[in-house]
Amino acid sequence: MKKKLWTLLLTMITILVLAACGSSDDSNSGDSKDSETSSDSKGVLRVGMEAAYAPFNWSQKDDSNGAVPIAGSKEYANGYDVQIAKRIAEGLGMKLEIVKTDWDGLIPSLQSGAIDLVIAGMSPTPERKEVIDFTDNYYTSDFVIVVKKDGPYANAKSIHDFKGAKVTAQQGTTHYNVIDQMTGVQKQVPATDFGQMRIQLSSGAIDAYISERPEGMSAEAAIEGFTYIVPEDGFEADESDTAIAVGLKKGSELKEKINEILAGISEEERQQIMEEAIKNQPSQQ
Numbered sequence: 001m002k003k004k005l006w007t008l009l010l011t012m013i014t015i016l017v018l019a020a021c022g023s024s025d026d027s028n029s030g031d032s033k034d035s036e037t038s039s040d041s042k043g044v045l046r047v048g049m050e051a052a053y054a055p056f057n058w059s060q061k062d063d064s065n066g067a068v069p070i071a072g073s074k075e076y077a078n079g080y081d082v083q084i085a086k087r088i089a090e091g092l093g094m095k096l097e098i099v100k101t102d103w104d105g106l107i108p109s110l111q112s113g114a115i116d117l118v119i120a121g122m123s124p125t126p127e128r129k130e131v132i133d134f135t136d137n138y139y140t141s142d143f144v145i146v147v148k149k150d151g152p153y154a155n156a157k158s159i160h161d162f163k164g165a166k167v168t169a170q171q172g173t174t175h176y177n178v179i180d181q182m183t184g185v186q187k188q189v190p191a192t193d194f195g196q197m198r199i200q201l202s203s204g205a206i207d208a209y210i211s212e213r214p215e216g217m218s219a220e221a222a223i224e225g226f227t228y229i230v231p232e233d234g235f236e237a238d239e240s241d242t243a244i245a246v247g248l249k250k251g252s253e254l255k256e257k258i259n260e261i262l263a264g265i266s267e268e269e270r271q272q273i274m275e276e277a278i279k280n281q282p283s284q285q
Contacts, residue, residue, distance in 0.1 A: 045094040047085045048101040048115035049077065052193045055218040055277035056121035056244075057081040059100070065280040070100045080214070080277040081119045084138055084265075088117070088246070091261035092254070103193065104172055107132055110249055117254070118247030121212075123174055124240050134245040135258045139270060141242050143178060143235045144216040144228045147208045148201065158233035159183075165207040168197060174241040175210040181235055198223060212242065214274055222283050 051059040051070060057079040060067055066083065067076035077098040089096035099115050106122070109115045110132055124134035145162070147153045153165055163184035169175035171190035179187050188206055191197045197209040198219060211219070216228030246262075248255055 043092075043094045044097050045085075045089045045092060045117065046071075046097045046099050046115045047089075047117045047119050048099045048106050048109050049081055049085075049118070049120035050103055050106075050193060051075075051077045051079075051098065051100045052195050053079075053121055053215065054194070054222065054281040055079055055214050055274065057119075058281060060282055065276075068096055068098050070098050073100065075100075078277075078280065080139070080274050081121060083273050083277065084246075084262075085117070085119045087265060088119070088258055088261050091264075092257060103170065107247070110247055113249070116249075116252075117258075120247075121244050122247055123243055124245040124247075125174060125238075126240065128247070131250070133248045133250055133252060133255055135248065135255055136262055137243040137245050138262050138265070139214075139244040139274070140239070141212040141214055141244070142230070143175065143237060143242065144211055144213050144230050145208050146197075146201065146211050146216050146219050146226060146228045149225050149227045151207060153207055153229075154227065156229055157231065159231045159235060160233060162208060166205070167208045167210065168200070168206050169210040170194060170197070174237065175212075178235040178237060178241075179210060194219075198226075201226070214278065218278055218281055221278055222281060 049057045051057050057077060059070065059075045060078055061075060063076050065078055066086070067078035068082055068086065070077050077100070082098065085096055101109050101115065106118045106120055107128065110118055122128070145156070153162055156162055159181060160183040162182050165185050166188050167179050167182060167185045168188035168191055169179060171192060176190045179185060191200065191209070194211070194215060197206070200206045201209060202223070211228070213230065219226045220228055246258055
């Protein structure tokens with residue numbers, strides 16, 4: 001009887017010891033997980049852009065010239081917007097993630113929380129300000145008209161020298177709205193992106209498209225036979241139509257900090273970043 005009791009006692013002691021060891025292992029495992037979490041505590045800043053609007057943003061196949069991977073893709077994004085996004089992410093102490101998004105999907109993606117910021121050459125128009133917030137401007141430009149060097153409108157000086165021309169611009173932009181200021185033009189269906197307009201202009205489907213000076217410079221540099229016109233008698237536009245700012249969700253706490261970061265980038269440096277973007281853009285963007 002004593003032998004049986006002794007055996008039972010030993011069995012219980014063994015079970016308790018094993019349980020204690022298991023608890024110790026679990027605790028160590030938990031410490032390891034906590035350590036991994038703390039070592040990777042940097043938040044992710046998800047930035048939406050088309051990655052198809054050189055020199056502001058474009059897609060490329062490698063990480064050359066400081067390009068950033070596009071989420072869920074084997075491609076990389078680069079351009080003026082990307083370099084500004086990198087400065088903002090660094091200033092916020094966050095890891096940058098580029099989310100390639102169609103132009104029409106940028107604001108809905110921001111509102112839904114799928115992205116944290118829009119850095120995509122977007123102007124802070126009154127209509128957009130009704131649904132999202134904007135930071136201070138990070139670039140200001142003017143409208144230009146992109147044409148063929150050997151086309152019938154290559155020598156145009158004014159926005160009123162395009163009578164009969166087939167003209168378009170990107171959908172959902174102020175570029176498309178200002179076509180109405182041109183005398184006697186044939187306003188075409190808006191294009192989904194600038195790549196499409198460049199193809200249309202090359203093929204003769206359109207005679208011109210409206211853009212901003214950096215994109216005009218980009219088109220001229222990337223495509224032989226393209227040039228751009230800065231009209232002497234130009235478009236009437238509010239500054240908000242030609243300025244570019246970072247889009248944020250209404251009430252975002254990031255706005256003040258991002259404005260501080262942007263204020264630290266001088267106008268000279270902004271121009272240098274744009275010049276580098278134009279120089280580094282892939283051909284036929």
